């Protein structure tokens with residue numbers, strides 16, 4: 523049965539692959555984005571998926587954005603919190619601005635997005651929430667105190683909310699991707715990738731966005747109701763915590 527889904531940051535990178543895979547699985551998808559109009563418009567034309575612009579770090583913007591999606595597609599039954607940013611710096615150089623931007627966008631967004639859809643999911647007795655965390659939230663990473671803290675926070679958020687949703691037919695799960703070939707990663711200097719990243723990945727390559735999307739499709743299925751509060755690692759064997 524097709525359900526209504528929102529994918530934040532759903533117009534490029536991992537999110538675009540998730541949006542497409544959910545559509546292929548028969549769901550009605552709304553893809554959110556922050557401001558890259560060019561990518562969002564190209565994505566809409568290529569896929570026919572509706573795109574909606576708002577900033578997931580802003581509580582009121584999320585409420586309004588979700589209301590706009592629900593007016594077009596109906597009550598949200600699947601929420602994939604995928605939008606995320608990095609602002610890397612060694613801690614002795616990390617600014618308060620970079621700390622707050624990363625915490626608010628990656629972690630604050632989970633509250634901003636889940637809170638407006640939660641009551642409806644409880645009332646209808648069905649919901650699927652998937653939070654895209656990171657391997658670096660599991661193991662920590664130099665130069666990413668802000669990002670690692672936000673991504674570890676996503677895992678705690680997932681577990682606590684899963685407990686609250688369990689009796690209401692709502693599952694809440696996290697996926698921790700390793701290094702995936704999107705702009706977030708390919709923006710790194712090739713030398714850093716070749717010398718420092720790839721040798722750490724036992725399968726010997728970066729992951730593909732579609733490999734994360736497959737996991738999301740699995741977790742949001744009606745049949746996946748017994749899987750909740752889990753943290754699914756998809757990292758090519760790089761970390762098995």
Ligand SMILES: NC(=O)c1ccc[n+]([C@@H]2O[C@H](COP(=O)([O-])OP(=O)(O)OC[C@H]3O[C@@H](n4cnc5c(N)ncnc54)[C@H](OP(=O)(O)O)[C@@H]3O)[C@@H](O)[C@H]2O)c1
Pocket residue numbers: 530531532533534535536537554555556557558559561576577578579604605606607627628654655656657698699700701702703704705706707
């Ligand atoms: N790539 C990896 O190797 C990797 C590994 C582990 C975890 N992750 C996580 O996976 C998720 C997706 O990563 P990615 O590599 O696909 O990123 P990406 O290619 O940089 O795309 C990020 C997406 O998030 C959106 N976004 C950013 N800030 C936003 C905001 N404030 N409000 C709404 N949307 C916002 C962007 O919108 P615009 O297009 O408008 O800018 C874009 O659609 C992130 O949570 C990331 O931390 C990625």
